Amino acid sequence: MNLAKLKNKISFFSVQTxxxxxxxxxxxxxxxxxxxxxxxxxxxxxxxxxxILGVIILLACIGSLYTAITSISDAIDQAGKEAETLGSDxxxxxxxxxxxxxxxxxxxxxxxxxxxxxxxxxxxxxxxxERNRGTLSRLLSQPxxxxxxxxxxxxxxxxxxxxxxxxxxxxxxxxGILILGIPPTFEEFLRxxxxxxxxxxxxxxxxxxxxxxxVVFKSQATSALSSIAVWIFFNVFYSMxxxxxxxxxxxxxxxxxxxxxxxxxxxxxxxMRFSPNYLFSExxxxxxxxxxxxxxxxxxxxxxxxxxGPLPLSQSLLLIWPQLTGLVAATLICFAIAYLSFMRQEIRxx
Amino acid sequence: xxxxxxxxxxxxxxYDDQFAVKDLSLTISKGEIFGLLGPNGAGKTTxxxxxxxxxxxxxxxxxxxxxxxVRRPIEVKRRVGYLPDNIGFYQNMTGLENLVYTxxxxxxxxxxxxxxxxxxxxxxxxxxxxxxxxxxxxRGMKQRLGLADVLMKNPEVIILDEPTLGIDPEGxxxxxxxxxxxxxxxxxxxxxxxxxxxxVQQICDRVGLFVKGHLIAEGNVQTLAExxxxxxxxxxxxxxxxxxPELIRRLxxxxxxxxxxxxxxGLEITCYEDISAMISKTIVEMxxxxxxxxxxxxxxxxxxxxxxxxRDLRESS
Numbered sequence: 156m157n158l159a160k161l162k163n164k165i166s167f168f169s170v171q172t173x174x175x176x177x178x179x180x181x182x183x184x185x186x187x188x189x190x191x192x193x194x195x196x197x198x199x200x201x202x203x204x205x206x207i208l209g210v211i212i213l214l215a216c217i218g219s220l221y222t223a224i225t226s227i228s229d230a231i232d233q234a235g236k237e238a239e240t241l242g243s244d245x246x247x248x249x250x251x252x253x254x255x256x257x258x259x260x261x262x263x264x265x266x267x268x269x270x271x272x273x274x275x276x277x278x279x280x281x282x283x284x285e286r287n288r289g290t291l292s293r294l295l296s297q298p299x300x301x302x303x304x305x306x307x308x309x310x311x312x313x314x315x316x317x318x319x320x321x322x323x324x325x326x327x328x329x330x331g332i333l334i335l336g337i338p339p340t341f342e343e344f345l346r347x348x349x350x351x352x353x354x355x356x357x358x359x360x361x362x363x364x365x366x367x368x369x370v371v372f373k374s375q376a377t378s379a380l381s382s383i384a385v386w387i388f389f390n391v392f393y394s395m396x397x398x399x400x401x402x403x404x405x406x407x408x409x410x411x412x413x414x415x416x417x418x419x420x421x422x423x424x425x426x427m428r429f430s431p432n433y434l435f436s437e438x439x440x441x442x443x444x445x446x447x448x449x450x451x452x453x454x455x456x457x458x459x460x461x462x463x464g465p466l467p468l469s470q471s472l473l474l475i476w477p478q479l480t481g482l483v484a485a486t487l488i489c490f491a492i493a494y495l496s497f498m499r500q501e502i503r504x505x
Numbered sequence: 506x507x508x509x510x511x512x513x514x515x516x517x518x519x520y521d522d523q524f525a526v527k528d529l530s531l532t533i534s535k536g537e538i539f540g541l542l543g544p545n546g547a548g549k550t551t552x553x554x555x556x557x558x559x560x561x562x563x564x565x566x567x568x569x570x571x572x573x574x575v576r577r578p579i580e581v582k583r584r585v586g587y588l589p590d591n592i593g594f595y596q597n598m599t600g601l602e603n604l605v606y607t608x609x610x611x612x613x614x615x616x617x618x619x620x621x622x623x624x625x626x627x628x629x630x631x632x633x634x635x636x637x638x639x640x641x642x643x644r645g646m647k648q649r650l651g652l653a654d655v656l657m658k659n660p661e662v663i664i665l666d667e668p669t670l671g672i673d674p675e676g677x678x679x680x681x682x683x684x685x686x687x688x689x690x691x692x693x694x695x696x697x698x699x700x701x702x703x704x705v706q707q708i709c710d711r712v713g714l715f716v717k718g719h720l721i722a723e724g725n726v727q728t729l730a731e732x733x734x735x736x737x738x739x740x741x742x743x744x745x746x747x748x749x750p751e752l753i754r755r756l757x758x759x760x761x762x763x764x765x766x767x768x769x770x771g772l773e774i775t776c777y778e779d780i781s782a783m784i785s786k787t788i789v790e791m792x793x794x795x796x797x798x799x800x801x802x803x804x805x806x807x808x809x810x811x812x813x814x815x816r817d818l819r820e821s822s
Binding site: 184186187190191194198201288289290292293294295296297298299300501502 | 554557559560579580582583585586587588589591592593594595596597606607609610611612651654658
């Protein structure tokens with residue numbers, strides 16, 4: 156009896172939710188959204204530029220893996236002479252991603268360098284290519300909300316990113332296990348997982364910058380060049396400019412007290428952190444090198460009594476939390492601006 | 506039958522301080538083929554975008570199939586097919602794939618979408634090119650594929666923006682025939698914009714003449730002419746010999762005649778009504794041999810041309 160009542164109630168509820176969904180679903184159309192995502196994803200996979208970039212990234216990974224493995228083997232040999240059990244404390248597995256012998260850069264350097272390029276390549280022609288091909292007005296005359304297009308493009312590109320970088324990261328791990336013969340600890344695995352998530356957030360930032368430029372600039376060449384210009388600026392010139400500024404700020408003749416030195420140093424760091432590249436490199440360092448305990452300057456008083464040892468994962472995450480938030484915020488801001496300006500734009504082909 | 510499908514009421518669209526469309530009121534009923542005629546930059550495309558809800562009017566109301574385009578554009582777009590003037594397709598997809606993609610955006614099931622796409626491709630004579638990449642399509646083929654694309658969602662209204670732009674005459678003829686057939690067969694309402702007057706004249710039931718954001722006249726070609734000019738609208742060409750000054754004088758004296766002009770092969774008589782019978786009678790009475798008599802309505806071309814000629818005069822005066 157009670158059961159029957161309950162059943163009735165449940166069915167009543169489900170009917171209700173269905174009707175609510177139907178009302179809501181009048182204008183939302185998830186299958187159309189998925190159709191756009193699917194089509195964009197197929198386009199990405201089939202396009203030459205993504206194929207070429209993918210191959211370059213793959214080659215870079217193989218190269219960095221090779222150098223990492225040769226230099227880690229040396230490290231193991233040296234460490235092995237001192238103590239057999241040191242392996243886990245050294246976080247050898249993480250060094251797969253960070254170590255290099257100088258001939259080829261390490262995995263994180265490659266990702267930090269090629270990742271943004273990949274993001275830009277995915278995003279720079281998102282909207283203006285539709286406009287120039289004349290497909291934009293045709294697409295938007297279909298019964299879909301306008302934001303589906305930009306959202307679907309973002310989702311498709313992000314999906315490709317997640318797929319590529321997770322498969323790359325897992326492949327590197329797999330080869331590491333095969334060749335080195337050391338399995339990663341659970342903490343190491345988690346660190347790598349977080350590192351890969353960080354990579355995706357970082358690339359998503361550049362992707363969104365590309366999308367933003369593709370909305371703002373009508374020509375694809377302009378948006379590609381301006382995105383790359385921004386990337387080069389942050390990659391190369393920004394640190395130079397900050398160095399210049401810091402030289403005058405940290406002039407030893409003007410500095411009188413320790414607190415002033417710390418203060419000025421803090422200012423320089425804050426300036427550096429306006430660059431997404433710097434945020435990314437700081438975060439990766441902390442995530443993949445647990446022995447790094449701080450990002451700012453430390454005074455002797457602060458280090459006295461500290462036990463030198465690796466930080467646990469939770470502490471590492473805590474340390475880079477502001478950096479992570481900053482990167483996510485920058486990504487969202489870019490997307491928000493792109494979204495808003497796209498929604499307000501005129502849909503004329505000329 | 507006389508159901509209103511498209512209704513524009515006092516619609517204005519302002520860009521900065523310039524009006525692209527001003528105080529436009531227009532009603533189009535079901536099953537009609539309406540031609541939107543005007544020179545480039547007259548506000549035709551703006552009007553169409555407002556109908557689809559892709560552009561918001563500054564003031565006034567737009568209703569399509571009884572639905573407010575400004576507030577519920579998605580429902581309008583479900584019922585209206587739109588062929589933009591610079592149509593493009595995804596070049597790395599085949600014609601069929603492009604159509605199926607459109608169907609997916611309209612929530613058509615895959616199997617049904619494919620069937621409909623194949624049916625429509627056959628209808629626009631593109632069956633052979635169905636599996637060809639659209640990047641290799643010619644302009645005319647693209648335009649025909651565009652027509653099929655518009656029809657994928659089985660719309661109640663189709664809006665075609667400059668459908669004949671850049672196609673060769675044979676292609677234009679074919680396309681116009683298709684549009685006309687579709688309009689009649691499926692009972693669709695067709696709104697088509699163009700600055701090609703002959704084409705509009707061929708297939709449209711009614712025409713609206715657009716200049717600088719104003720709809721200056723509407724109606725069928727005949728009434729359009731009457732609205733625009735209070736002068737004569739009919740031209741009768743007569744071949745006769747001999748043509749004497751007396752004959753010309755007599756013809757000129759006829760009530761309905763505005764002007765008689767001597768041209769190389771005979772006479773050109775501009776008049777208000779069809780009075781060819783009276784003219785031939787006059788000629789025969791005068792003792793001349795009548796070898797040819799034909800009449801011609803003023804086409805849109807002349808209406809258009811004369812309007813703009815007149816405009817220059819009116820503006821300068």
